[in-house]
Amino acid sequence: MAVAALKNDTLSPDRQVLFDYAVMLGDTALIHGQRLSEWTSHAPTVELDIALGNQALDLIGQARMFLEYAGKVEEAGRDEDALAFLRDGFDFRNLLIVELPNGDFGHTMARQFIMGVYSSLLYEALSASQDDQLAGIAKKAVKEQRYHARHGGEWLVRLGDGTEESHARAQRGLDELWPYTHELFTTDPVESAAAELGFGVDPSGLRAEWDGLVDDVLARAGLSRPEDDWQPDGGKRGEHTENLGYILAELQFLQRAYPGAEW
Amino acid sequence: MRRLPMQTSALPAPHAMPRERISKSKESNETMTDKNEWPLFEVFIRSKQGLAHQHAGSLHAADAEMAIENARDVYTRRSEGQSIWVVPSxxxxxxxxxxxxxxxxxxxxxxxxxxxxxxxxxxxECL
Incomplete structure (x- = not known):
């Protein structure tokens, strides 16, 4: 593992945007995967335990590819481990929705569905990136995310259309997560610059299709679309909820306590 | 854990059980577990184009579509499969x-x- 280096001040503005953009995508996948991995050995059945573990590993794998690439772009000697384990909370650019606690199974399935649909659309668009590396990662990741969307969606239908309790829990999960879905479609200066340079996606353009796909599943599930009210954001700027610090404490403990440890 | 019909066939069918045994066992934990447990499915995986589906194992799922997804996650995570069949046990x-x-x-x-x-x-080659 490379030792954390100072920021490379000689990076051109375009390369800086590419670095920031790759870090943004990598951080959302990393924190989401770390969160989801908390289900391991706690899922309702052994089959779901494996399913959620698989999905968490998909996300960690995506994070690894984005962060490894960011490290190469930066040319400051940081690899994916250095970026994941040796940055502080305000340097993380992940969406707030992925750092929220897992809640119950209904809550987790609602998030897997919301993020699965969003990331599928994002990576589909990113597959056309003028940056070959980003396009390549997106092409691999889009298949994984489509499965997350399908798995989460099928579960929302079964929970929403199941018992009174499963319906109530799925609806509550959806209601709790909904305010955080708006941040998915806000355009950060890094994203608009990346889109202008031809290698990034302006996520505001994904909203209409996301709305349609989500509404279809909610209708099948008999769940109601929550009202658009409070719309917290800040994750893309490094302004996080108090949850991120606890995630990083667990994620980064080993490399902080035993710098450079390998196994 | 795995219960093939073969192994349970020695038990009387539910309709053959005396009425009071059924109503009594409804309160026991055993029946609660059975009631809350998803049905068992047998999973068959085809590994390559042209080869037959082979029995891979069994798993619990709420319904057949979910059984396919569970089978995908449990039995094909190391690229073992091209096609999945599930059959209620x-x-x-x-x-x-x-x-x-x-x-x-x-x-x-x-x-x-x-x-x-x-x-x-x-x-x-293919004998």
Whole structure:
């Protein structure tokens, strides 16, 4: 593992945007995967335990590819481990929705569905990136995310259309997560610059299709679309909820306590 | 954990049980577990184009579509599969272990049924 280096001040503005953009995508996948991995050995059945573990590993794998690439772009000697384990909370650019606690199974399935649909659309668009590396990662990741969307969606239908309790829990999960879905479609200066340079996606353009796909599943599930009210954001700027610090404490403990440890 | 119909066939069918036993067992934990447990599915995976589906194992799922997704996650995570079949375990009729000697032993002495009496050309790979 490379030792954390100072920021490379000689990076051109375009390369800086590419670095920031790759870090943004990598951080959302990393924190989401770390969160989801908390289900391991706690899922309702052994089959779901494996399913959620698989999905968490998909996300960690995506994070690894984005962060490894960011490290190469930066040319400051940081690899994916250095970026994941040796940055502080305000340097993380992940969406707030992925750092929220897992809640119950209904809550987790609602998030897997919301993020699965969003990331599928994002990576589909990113597959056309003028940056070959980003396009390549997106092409691999889009298949994984489509499965997350399908798995989460099928579960929302079964929970929403199941018992009174499963319906109530799925609806509550959806209601709790909904305010955080708006941040998915806000355009950060890094994203608009990346889109202008031809290698990034302006996520505001994904909203209409996301709305349609989500509404279809909610209708099948008999769940109601929550009202658009409070719309917290800040994750893309490094302004996080108090949850991120606890995630990083667990994620980064080993490399902080035993710098450079390998196994 | 795995309960094939073969192993439970020795138990009386539910409708054959005396009424009071059913109502009594409804309160026991055992029946609660059974009631809350998803049905069992047998999973068949085809590994390559052209090869037959083979039994991979069994799993619990709320319904057939979910069984496919569970099977994908449990049995194909190391690229084992091209196609998945799932069948409710209750749909399988199995031979009884007691019939083993009657059904299978007579074939043991018929070596002439094995295609071992002619040479297979080296070019033939898929035998």
């Amino acid at each position: 209750t749909a399988i009729t199995a031979t009884s272990p007691d019939d083993k000697s009657v059904l299978f032993d007579p074939a043991d002495t018929k070596v002439y049924r094995h295609p071992t009496f002619y040479d297979v050309p080296d070019e033939v």
